[in-house]
Amino acid sequence: MEDYINTTIRPKIQGDGGEVTFQSLEEDVLTLIFQGECSKCLILDRCTAWIAQEIEKDLGKRVHVCAIRKKPFFWDT
C-alpha cells in the first residue's frame, strides 16, 4: 500500500501542487498525510474518496482514507 501511494497516487497529487505521504494502514483505515495545496483544500474529501476508489480498482482492497492535514505555518490560522 505504501508503495502504491508513493508511486501511483503521489505523483498525481504533486502535479497539483499537493503532497501525500503514507502514514499507516490499520485494518481498512488508511491514514495519509496531506501537505502543500492539499493541506488547505476545501474539497479534499472528494480527493480522498477518489484515492479509495483507485485503490479498490488497482489493488482490489476497500479502504477508508483518513486524511491528516499538515499545513505550513503561514496557512495555519
Place this chain on the structure above:
Amino acid sequence: MAHIKVVRRSMRPEEWTALRFGWLKRHIYNKTYEIKTLQIRDARQVSEMEYEFYSDDYRPLIKGDMYFTPDGTAFIRGDIVIPDALRGEEMWFALKTAAEIIVKVNGTYVGGVDPNRERILLTPYLSENTEKLHFEMQGYNRSKPDDERNPESLSVRGCRQIFEGAYLATVNHDVLDLVYDLELLSDIANSDLFSGDYRAFLHREMSRALDLIDFEDELLPGLSEAKHYVDEVIYKNDDYKGSGDVALIAHSHLDIAYYWRRIHAVQKNLRTILIQLRLMDRYPEFKYTHTQSYTYESLEKYYPEVFEELKTKIAAGQFEPVGAMFVEPDCNIPAAESLIRQCLYGQHYFREKFGKTVNNCWLPDVFGNSWILPQILKKSGVEYFVSNKMSTWNDTNRFPHNNFIWKGLDGSEVYACVPPTHFITWNMPSQIQENWEAYQDKNTGGQTMSMFGYGDGGSGVTEEMLELMKRFKKLSIMPKTEHISAAEFLEKNLKDNPNLEKWDGELYLEMHRGTFTTKANLKKWNRKLEYKLREAEIISTLRMLGGALYPQEELRACYKKLLLNQFHDILPGSHITPVYRDAIADYVWMDSQLDKIIGTGEKYFNSLNFERTALTFIENPHGDSTRCGKRGYWCIPHLPPLAHGEIKRSVGTANEWCYVGETVETPYYKVQFADDGSISSLYDKELSREWVDGDFNQLKIYEDKPGVYDAWDILPNYKNKQYSLEIAEPLHLTEKNDEVAVFETELKTGNSTWRRLIRLFRQSRGIEVENQVDWREKHRLAKVEFDCNVLTREGVCDLGAGFIKRDTHRNTSWQQARFEVCHHKWCDLSETDGGVVIINDCKYGVGFDENKISLSLLRATVRPDPTSDMGQHSFCYLILPHAADAVTAGVNKTALEYNIPLVKADVSCQNTFDGLFLQAMKLSEDGKMIVVRLSECDGRRGVMHLPKKVKLLNMLEDVEGESDTLSYTPFEILTVGIPLTDETEQ
C-alpha cells in the same frame, strides 16, 4: 461601562441593488437545452501531446457527476441535434467549469471555457445548414488558479469537480447589455477610489433603474426602460469629472511552468490564443499582446491550423507578438550569453514566421533585472523594456518611475516602462483608476500603461472586459482611456520623449530574494551547462574549420532547452515538485548531448582566451587527490589561450610545504582553524596582513520563515534566530601531498549532515571549501559568513559580463532593502591594496554588511514544493585573499578558470582576442560566418587590432559594418563575424 455596538440588520439600499442585479443575471440565457449525450474519459498528461488514460473507453457524463482527477486531463465528447427552436438563432455553447476546456465543434476550434468565461458563440463557425453538432473537448483541471486576486476562481479550486451541465443556448442581449452596464457601475459605486458623491449618485440611480423592471414577471417588463434610464440619467451625467490618461493593453501572462508542468503549457497556450482569436472575430478593434517565441513554436508544432489563423491576425495587426525573447527568463541568474540567446532565438523566430523584429522586451513577472540587460536588448533590436514587479512588489521602497529611461552597466539606454499596477487585471474601472493614481510620471511620461487579461491559462481577455471598455468613455468620472497595442503605447509615450527621467543601475526587486538560492541543484546544473555549451560551441567551431560538420541543430536544441529552463518560475525554484523533476531530466539530457558533441581528444584544450595559470583539479582515476568524489590531481596547466597541449604535473617538495600544528602554515598563510572549519586567523605571509576580523568561513544556520512566498522570499529577520551546529567530527587532516593539504570536519544540524573539506595549496593563494551536504531541514537558511579585515563601503559583485559595486552600509532604506543580492561567479570586499574575494561554482545569493560577506548556500522551503532542496548537495567555493583591488588582482579570470573545467579536444585557434573575454564562438544562424562574442569585464576601454577585417554584428547577427580594428568601452559586449568564404569569391 458596557458598550453596545449598533449594527444595522435591515437590508441596505446597495444590498437591494445587488440582489436585483443577481436576479437580472439569471435571465442572460433565454433558451437553454442541456446536452445529455456527453461522455468523458479521464486521463493524465505525460508529455506535450501524450496521455495515460484511466479507462479504455468513455463513460457517460451527466450533470452532477464528479469529473477530473488530481493532475488530470479529461476528454469529453458528445453529439446533439440542434433543437428546432434554436435553428436560425444565434447559438451559444454554455458550460460553467473550474477547469480549462478547449472546445471543438464539428472539427473546428470554436473557443474555450474556464473559470473566467462560461460560453462560446457557435454560429459563425457552423456551416449554414448544420443540423448536428459533434463536440470534442479537452480540459485540464485548474486546481490552482493563479488569479488568486479573483475570488470567484478561488472558490472553485480543487482536483475533483462537479459537472454542472453543458448547454446549447441563446443569449438575451438586452439583459446582457444591462448586466455589463451594472457591472461597470457597481465596480465604481463600490470603490473608495472614486468620489463619494458620485458613488452615492450611482447607488441611487442604479436602484432607480432596477425599480423599472418587474422581476416577478419572467419576461422582465421594464427592461428597456431600465436600460434607457441608465443611458439618459447615469451615462449622460457629466457633473463628476475624473482625470488621467490610461492606455489599456490586452495581455495574458503565461507561466511556462509553475503550478503545472511545461507539458501543460502547450494546451494553456492554445486555449489562450484561441480565445483571443475568437474575441477578435467579434471585436475587430480588439488588440492583444502575447509573449515568448516558445509559445508560438509550440502552437505551430501541435496546432498548425490555429497557428495559420494566428498569422492572419498578426498580419492584420490585431494579434501582437511582444517580448523579443524565447521565454520570459529569470533576469538575475542567467549568464549574459544566455540572455543574448533568449533574444537571438526569439527574434529569429519572429522574423522568420511573421516578418518582424520585435522592438520590446516584455517581462511583466520577472524578479528584478540585471544591469547588463539594457546593452543586450539594445543590440538585439529592442528599444523598449516592460516589467511590472518593481512597482507593485517592492517591500521597502517605492520605485520612483513608471515611464523612464533605463541606463545599463555599459551606458546603453533603453526606454523602460514599469507599469504602476499588476499585469493581471480584469479591466475594471477601479483597477484603471488605481493605476492612474499610482502612476508617478504623470507630468513627464505621457499615458500610463494598464495591462488587462487573466493569466496562466485564465486565457486573457474576456468578452466582459471588452464590453466594459466600450462603456468607459460614457463615464466622465473615469480617466481617459485608450485601447492600443503595446508598440503604439511605447512609441507614442516613450520614444523621443525629452522629459523622461533616467534610472542608472540594476532594476533590483525588493522581494523574492530567496530565488537566488532556492533549489540549489537547478542553479548548479545551469551554471555547469552554460559553460559546457560555451565549450561545445567553441570546440565545434574550431573542428568545423578543420573540416568537420558543425552540429548546429544539436547545439541549438541544447541551448533552447537551457533557455526554457531559465524561465522565471523554473530556474528561480518557485514551482511544484514535477517541474523540478522535468528540469533535472532536461539537464541530464543536455549534459549527455554535450558530452557527445564535445567528444574527446589526445590533449587538453584551453577554451579560455588567456593562459590558464590557476591551480586546477584534473580528473584522473590514477590521481592522488579526491575532489567532489572524483580522483585526480592538482596542477597548474600553463596552457596557452585557445590552444591544446599536454599538462605536465609539476613535482613539488613533497611534504615540506605545509606544516600542521596549532597553526597550519603554507607558503602563503599561517592559518588558525576552529574545529568546525571556520578560520579564526588567516595571516597572509606575502602581504603581511591579517584577513580575519570575526567569524570567517563560519557556517551558520538561520530560521527562514518568510511566509506565504516561501520559495521566493528571504526576509531580513532571518538573522533573528540562529541554530547551532554540532561538531560530529572535529577538523582534522585527511590528505596531504605535493600540492594540497585537505582538512575535514563533519557538522550536524537538525536532521542534516554537513561535511566540509578545506583545501590549502602549495601553489595557490586560494583556500577551497568543498561542501557535501545531506540536507533534511525545513525553513532553514544556510549561509557561510566572512568577517573580513577590510575597510570598505562597497562590495563588488560579478554580473557575468562586468561587475556591479553595491553599498555595504545600511544608511538609507535603499541599502537596507538590498540585504540579499544576486551575484555570479564572485563577490569581493577590497581596500585599495588588497581584499578578499569569494569565488563560487554555483551560488548566486549574497549579502554584505559592512565588512561581512554572507554567502547563501541552501534553503529548505515548503511552498510551492514541500520537497524542495531535500537530499544531497555538493558545491565548492574558493576563498581568495589578494593584493590590490578585484580587477587588478584578475579575480574574474581566476573565477573563469575555477568554473570551466578542462576537457580534451585537439583544436586550437590562432587569434586569441587579447584583452576581452571570449564569451562565445559559434557558427552563425545562417551558417555563413563564425560569430565571436567578446565581453569587456573589467571596466576598461581600449582598441583591439585584428589580422584582417571582420564583420561588425549586432547580437542578432545582422551585419552593421566592417573593420579590422575593434574599439571597446567599459563593459561592452562586442559581436563580430568572420565570413567562412572570402566574399570576393562569392
